[in-house]
Amino acid sequence: MPLVFDFKLGFQYIALTRPTILITMSYDVLKQNIKKNLNLSTEELEGICKYYKPFDVKKKEFLLTQGSICKFEGFVLEGCFRIFTLDKKGNENTLYFAAKDWWLMDIDSFMNQTPSNLNIQALEDSKVLLINRRDKNALYDSLPVVEKLFRIMSQKALVSWQRRLIRNHCFTAKERYFHFLETYPDISSKLTDKQIAGYLGISHEFLSKIKKSEK
Amino acid sequence: MPLVFDFKLGFQYIALTRPTILITMSYDVLKQNIKKNLNLSTEELEGICKYYKPFDVKKKEFLLTQGSICKFEGFVLEGCFRIFTLDKKGNENTLYFAAKDWWLMDIDSFMNQTPSNLNIQALEDSKVLLINRRDKNALYDSLPVVEKLFRIMSQKALVSWQRRLIRNHCFTAKERYFHFLETYPDISSKLTDKQIAGYLGISHEFLSKIKKSEK
DNA sequence: AAAAAAAGTTGAACTTGTTCAACTCGGGAA
DNA sequence: TTCCCGAGTTGAACAAGTTCAACTTTTTTT
Numbered sequence: 083m084p085l086v087f088d089f090k091l092g093f094q095y096i097a098l099t100r101p102t103i104l105i106t107m108s109y110d111v112l113k114q115n116i117k118k119n120l121n122l123s124t125e126e127l128e129g130i131c132k133y134y135k136p137f138d139v140k141k142k143e144f145l146l147t148q149g150s151i152c153k154f155e156g157f158v159l160e161g162c163f164r165i166f167t168l169d170k171k172g173n174e175n176t177l178y179f180a181a182k183d184w185w186l187m188d189i190d191s192f193m194n195q196t197p198s199n200l201n202i203q204a205l206e207d208s209k210v211l212l213i214n215r216r217d218k219n220a221l222y223d224s225l226p227v228v229e230k231l232f233r234i235m236s237q238k239a240l241v242s243w244q245r246r247l248i249r250n251h252c253f254t255a256k257e258r259y260f261h262f263l264e265t266y267p268d269i270s271s272k273l274t275d276k277q278i279a280g281y282l283g284i285s286h287e288f289l290s291k292i293k294k295s296e297k
Numbered sequence: 298m299p300l301v302f303d304f305k306l307g308f309q310y311i312a313l314t315r316p317t318i319l320i321t322m323s324y325d326v327l328k329q330n331i332k333k334n335l336n337l338s339t340e341e342l343e344g345i346c347k348y349y350k351p352f353d354v355k356k357k358e359f360l361l362t363q364g365s366i367c368k369f370e371g372f373v374l375e376g377c378f379r380i381f382t383l384d385k386k387g388n389e390n391t392l393y394f395a396a397k398d399w400w401l402m403d404i405d406s407f408m409n410q411t412p413s414n415l416n417i418q419a420l421e422d423s424k425v426l427l428i429n430r431r432d433k434n435a436l437y438d439s440l441p442v443v444e445k446l447f448r449i450m451s452q453k454a455l456v457s458w459q460r461r462l463i464r465n466h467c468f469t470a471k472e473r474y475f476h477f478l479e480t481y482p483d484i485s486s487k488l489t490d491k492q493i494a495g496y497l498g499i500s501h502e503f504l505s506k507i508k509k510s511e512k
Numbered sequence: 513a514a515a516a517a518a519a520g521t522t523g524a525a526c527t528t529g530t531t532c533a534a535c536t537c538g539g540g541a542a
Numbered sequence: 543t544t545c546c547c548g549a550g551t552t553g554a555a556c557a558a559g560t561t562c563a564a565c566t567t568t569t570t571t572t
Contacts, residue, residue, distance in 0.1 A: 167463055167467075169463075169467040170467075171467075175466045175467055177459055177462070177463065189452050189455055189456055190456040190459075193452060193453075199463075222445070226441050226444070229441070229448050230444045230448075232448050232452075233444050233445075233448035233451060234408075236448060236452050236454075237404050237408060237447075237451050239451075240404055240451055240454055240455055241404055241405040243455065243459065243462065244392055244405075244458065246462065247392070247458065247461065247462055248384075248414075250462070250498070251390045251465075251498035252382075252384040252385075252386075252388065254529095255529070256528095274548095274549065274550085275550065276548090276549065276550080284530090285529075285531080286550075287529090287530075287531080287532095287550090287552085288529055288530070289550095290551055290552080291529090291551085293550095293551095294551080294552085469558075469559095470558075470559070471558095489518095489519065489520085491519065491520080499559070499560090500559075500560055501519080501520075502520090502521080502522085502559090502560075502561080502562095503560070505521055505522080506521085506559090508520095508521095509522085
């Protein structure tokens, strides 16, 4: 099995393998995702997709760890990831989860090539499409419409982050918990309560008490 | 006393006045801001700036209110603004402040022309550069590099929002307060404690106690 | 300058969420 | 199969932050 990408991740050495089965179909997920943001021609979609390479990631493997530099931007075809930081107190603070049809990156570290504050870990066996920095820049240069595409996607993401911050201020932990369950039923069903607590910004003990109070 | 909707901007007509003095110099602030993100030629900078029109905004005037549709994107030349939402409990939750050299918009409402959830209010007599939707689209079309510019700016903004969310989870109110003072000394000096509390997501009484505990 | 309206302070009672420790339970590795 | 580890639960004591109300100070309006 060809070993295409390898990452030195802090202590850990991770070898990503190229999937053994053909995943021509998989690009449809990416194409549909793009089309939701901008109506592109078939040629343009193909021109974009050819830069993204498929990889398998095993459960519990890290695509990125704090301190290392993010060398890729990604898109999830299958499976689920957890993007989190470890704070001084040792709490794992989850920024977001990325399941099928989600983008996966540390923009900060990728753009500026500075050490990342984030960890990206597969919660189950997953398939992703990855693009490295050189190819991403080549993609921007070869297809100017990609600038517009990512401009639009970034602005939409911005809106989501603003809304989440407001929810964190205005809602109680209980309200945030049920909002999360309702908004992301497909993702939340794959998660442990501990992981959900890390996303909500509360202790897992308290989440347990929230659940009890609702029975 | 919570702000009630006596400022019905859906109905209210706000007459922005064009500044009486020439502000040729003012565009330098915008040009410098753009250059921080992308190195553009003098012609490109001029090509962008000509779309942005200067306006005066009086203290306490609203550029946008919840429920109305955002018809502009803006940039602050002088003064200071507060961007906030009013929640069900009547709390004013401040998303951010925009002083000189900051961008000012409700991307969500502006992009999709949907009713805004935000209020944008001048905290002091201010000067802004505004662009409407038609001109913004014309700008994107006339200068493709503007797509790249806003793609980069949006991605940087994204990073800031992610970091703020993590700070909200990992830091106590006291830590967040001092972080804010240190990070934005120029802005925080213009604000009342009540406004700062609204940004930190805490009650102004508690902020008062934080300050006392540090003396 | 006086009056009115906000902003800020303080204390007490209260709610929300944390921490620690002890326990149960289920699933994966040897 | 057994062992063990990590997830989840529960309770008690604690810390963080809110609410309300009364008060003082500062700012704005007239």
